[in-house]
Amino acid sequence: MQIWVDADACPKAVKQILFRAAERKEIFVTLVANQFLATPPSQLIKAIQVEHGFDVADNYIVSKLEEGDLVITQDIPLAAEVIEKGGIALHPRGELYTKENIRQRLSMRDFMETLRSAGVETGGPSSFSQADKQQFANQLDRILAKYKR
Numbered sequence: 001m002q003i004w005v006d007a008d009a010c011p012k013a014v015k016q017i018l019f020r021a022a023e024r025k026e027i028f029v030t031l032v033a034n035q036f037l038a039t040p041p042s043q044l045i046k047a048i049q050v051e052h053g054f055d056v057a058d059n060y061i062v063s064k065l066e067e068g069d070l071v072i073t074q075d076i077p078l079a080a081e082v083i084e085k086g087g088i089a090l091h092p093r094g095e096l097y098t099k100e101n102i103r104q105r106l107s108m109r110d111f112m113e114t115l116r117s118a119g120v121e122t123g124g125p126s127s128f129s130q131a132d133k134q135q136f137a138n139q140l141d142r143i144l145a146k147y148k149r
Contacts, residue, residue: 006073007031014092094135
């Protein structure tokens with residue numbers, strides 16, 4: 001298993017949790033973004049900077065993803081592709097995307113996009129909270145507990 005992070009919009013607190021998990025579980029973590037990202041010195045943690053452009057980071061992750069890899073992303077279409085390829089997709093707020101819930105998430109995303117394009121003010125997500133951080137850490141621990149080296 002390797003952990004891939006759609007890192008452009010990933011909260012700093014989530015990255016810190018992942019860095020600690022990499023060392024604790026001896027698992028590779030790769031952050032993918034279209035900007036430079038600093039990472040702690042570690043053989044297990046690296047950052048890949050891709051070109052700017054629509055879905056460039058997502059496409060990079062999907063091209064490198066292997067069955068059983070974990071992807072941290074807020075991007076619902078990327079999560080759907082990860083699941084389709086046999087990977088595990090986890091939202092930075094701790095929601096596990098599954099075959100059972102991804103279609104609903106895609107439909108809601110498309111509906112909200114339609115509202116926004118019609119000029120409806122939909123607001124954005126709430127601030128990343130301590131509860132979100134804890135929920136992510138707990139879900140990550142559950143996933144990694146199943147991981148065998």
